Amino acid sequence: MRKKRIILPTDFSENAWNAIAYALAIFKDVPCDFFILNAYQLGTSGLSTKMGMANDTRLFNLIKEESERELKKTLERIQGVSNAPDHTFKGLSIADNLVNAIGRTVYNQGVDYIIMGTKGASGLREVFIGSNAYKIIREIDFCPIIAVPDDYRSNGTIRTILLATGYEHLFESYELKPLLQIAQLFNAKIRIAHVADGEFAKEQEQSKKAIKKKLKSIQFDFVELEKDSTINQTIQKTIGADNSIDMVAMINHDRGFFERLTREPVIKKIAFNSQVPFLVIHLFE
Structure with a gap:
């Protein structure tokens, strides 16, 4: 089995550390290459004088060294x-913005997952990992991302994964793969949750049949959720009511079904309100 390759972005805050600890816990029995990535940038001072350039260079070197x-x-x-014999760790200190640094590393290293915290350090060292988390979810659409809530502690197991869907298209094997791999790893059940909103169209029926076929090697069930005031609230309420749900997952489309239906930025809301880690898989063809 090829080693999993995982990026762990850090701004050296405890929240970033918490996401690292989560990754080590859930992949403890899986051979992995971890890339601990810190990106740093120097905001240009706008002084293009010789003295300004020298100051910039000095400041840049200080930030780089830190x-x-x-x-x-x-x-x-x-x-x-960590004492897992099959884990290797590499630190990457990259002079660039976080999205570019992660994007390049995903391409160059053939990365399987990005695992990151959703809140960052406070004070001067803040790299706004909170707004960055959403930027990464939005812009890095060619690698699955697991966003870990800042106070979430894993005991190293995943029992149930809630896959929230609008059955808006026929699921392809490649887009389900990151989800299935995690489910197989833990022998977890996938609960496919549809937030009911009006009649079920014929295309949605076909999508439901297609996903049934693709999941036959895994325990799964279907659940229809009555829509609360928002989809995000419906999903959070479902997670709150079932303590076996250890992860929530969504497959994001160019223009997500949920967003079209509700004008609600569902992915953003779940990323920042979820009580459990949130796996986002994009349609990266």
């Missing part, structure tokens, strides 16, 4: 808690 130093500390901290 990034490398903190990465080294993070790698040492990981070695202190």
